[in-house]
Amino acid sequence: MKIQNMYELNKVQIVQAAQVLTDSLPVGWPTFDDALAEIEELLNDPQNTLLAAVEDDTVIGWGGILPQYKGNVFELHPLAVRSDRRRKGIGRAILEALEEEARKRGGLTMRVGADDEVGDGETSFANTDLYDDLPGKILNFCPGTHQSGFYMKLGYKIIGVVPDANGPGKPDIYLGKRLY
Numbered sequence: 161m162k163i164q165n166m167y168e169l170n171k172v173q174i175v176q177a178a179q180v181l182t183d184s185l186p187v188g189w190p191t192f193d194d195a196l197a198e199i200e201e202l203l204n205d206p207q208n209t210l211l212a213a214v215e216d217d218t219v220i221g222w223g224g225i226l227p228q229y230k231g232n233v234f235e236l237h238p239l240a241v242r243s244d245r246r247r248k249g250i251g252r253a254i255l256e257a258l259e260e261e262a263r264k265r266g267g268l269t270m271r272v273g274a275d276d277e278v279g280d281g282e283t284s285f286a287n288t289d290l291y292d293d294l295p296g297k298i299l300n301f302c303p304g305t306h307q308s309g310f311y312m313k314l315g316y317k318i319i320g321v322v323p324d325a326n327g328p329g330k331p332d333i334y335l336g337k338r339l340y
């Protein structure tokens with residue numbers, strides 16, 4: 161497996177990346193065309209860095225970073241690994257390569273918004289009153305099956321929350337990591 165800049169990918173590989181995105185995050189990108197449009201838009205802005213994990217010429221995961229706050233902060237958007245290739249260190253490899261890229265560009269903070277919106281909610285933030293003792297709830301946060309568990313493994317901490325971002329009881333969870 162190698163990590164490759166997505167500007168170097170051919171059309172077939174861009175299609176593979178779009179398929180991974182719509183399969184992995186169908187709430188955000190319900191159709192293949194939505195996912196393809198997202199990739200094209202991200203690739204259109206040279207400020208973004210997009211990296212793909214490529215195995216035998218096939219894209220099995222990818223992620224992007226977008227500069228914010230005059231380049232002090234980079235937002236991870238999105239990150240997805242093909243479902244049959246998860247839990248094999250590929251997400252970590254992509255994210256660490258993106259962090260390194262952000263660091264090289266002078267980034268101080270990496271951030272990601274992770275919606276807790278699937279089903280009845282996966283984390284301990286789901287269906288609770290986040291206006292009541294949020295510090296206590298952050299202290300006792302439990303990711304359950306949610307992807308925030310992955311980010312926490314990689315050293316990310318909860319830096320904020322947007323209550324009801326995806327409907328009642330379905331928050332967006334902000335995670336961040338210091339890059340220096």
Ligand SMILES: CC(C)(COP(=O)(O)OP(=O)(O)OC[C@H]1O[C@@H](n2cnc3c(N)ncnc32)[C@H](O)[C@@H]1OP(=O)(O)O)[C@@H](O)C(=O)NCCC(=O)NCCS
Nearest residue numbers: 184239240241246247248249250251252306307309310313
């Ligand atoms: C989140 C995602 C990118 C992780 O990719 P991955 O390739 O499976 O992750 P890795 O194998 O590199 O995992 C790195 C570590 O995190 C752990 N981990 C992975 N997913 C996890 C989860 N959901 N909860 C808790 N820990 C998790 C792994 O066990 C591994 O731990 P280890 O180093 O102790 O062995 C992948 O599950 C995915 O594409 N999910 C669907 C899309 C998504 O939710 N994207 C993020 C949107 S914010």
